[in-house]
Amino acid sequence: MARKSWMYSVLEAVQYEMQQDPNMLWIFELTPPVASNPGKPVINLEKEFGRGRVVNTGIDENWMVSATLGAGLAGSRAATYVPYQGACMPFQVIQNHAGKLRHMTGGKASMPVVFVMEMTGQTPGFAGQHSDYEIDTYYAHIPGVKTVIPSTPYDAKGMMVSALRDPNPVVYLYPAGLRELIEEVPDEQYEVSLDKAIVRMEGSDLTIVGSGASMPEVMKAAEALKAEGMNVEAIDLRSLKPMDTETLVNSVNKTKRLLTVDQSYYTLCPGAEVIARVAENVDGARYKRVAFPDAPPPASPEMFVWMRPNADHIIGAAKKLVG
Secondary structure: OEEEEHHHHHHHHHHHHHHHOOOOEEEEOOOOOEEEEOOEEEEEHHHHHOOOOEEEOOOOHHHHHHHHHHHHHOOOOEEEEEOOOOOOOOHHHHHHHHOOHHHHOOOOOOOOEEEEEEOHHHOOOOOHHHOOOOHHHHHHOOOOOEEEOOOOHHHHHHHHHHHHOOOOOEEEEEOHHHOOOEEEEOOOOOOOOOOOOEEEEOOOOEEEEEOHHHHHHHHHHHHHHHHOOOOEEEEEOOEEEOOOHHHHHHHHHHHOEEEEEEEEEOOOOHHHHHHHHHHHHOOOOEEEEEEEOOOOOOOOHHHHHHHOOOHHHHHHHHHHHHO
16 A cells, blocks of 8 residues: 555556566557656556557557557457547547447457547647547446446546456546546555446535546535535546436435536536436435536637636535525
């Protein structure tokens, strides 16, 4: 057990799986699979496993995802890291092939592949043409593809282990705004479920649901509201597809109030699906969502930060909802 960063935890999971499986591949462009952490050895997958298994491609996200999918179909576990700006480029391959082939073959085609999608465009200074606010909603819409978005280093490692061992294709969203997070993470391998939300704080007055990069602000707001006497239940989705409807419904059955928080765009954000599922199963509840406005993020960091949901926005929405 040691304090580790988000990406170190992920590469630690990948490193172990590649050590155990000589056929496993990692495909990347631009961003080398290297991570350092105080008190721990540097992880350099390319140096450890060689360029035959850790492949540095040209700048072609369609090729990267297609090669990863082909490797999985041929029997080799594989993962690829798609950096920002390229995260929507391979959508057609994932939607039309990765999402359908297991169903088209009656489950005979095993696809133990992971598509890591970097979401750097959800941080200030990248402007609209470089943003990737929409990719969580886009990929969560695809049947046949699991879509996960860890928000802590602990979950990042455990969900990567689970994703690499799953016979289904997994889109693994990486909110780059979380890259500075550090927490205690076990050295050994462990799995975190790809279909279960987690209750980060228990309460009875209000349910707040977030995911990915929204969770630090959700927890900051929840602590502030708790200090003011509001009994908040905070839930981290972790998995966008499949979504853990049971945990959501159980919570809102208790609180009768649901506030969703997303760094994604307001229209059709993950929170919209959360509200829809709960509304189908809970009578007499009240709902509200906080999300990024339906506008391309501006280049100005100051304007960007003003638009992005933060703890103050969440606290204001919570107080209106509780009344």
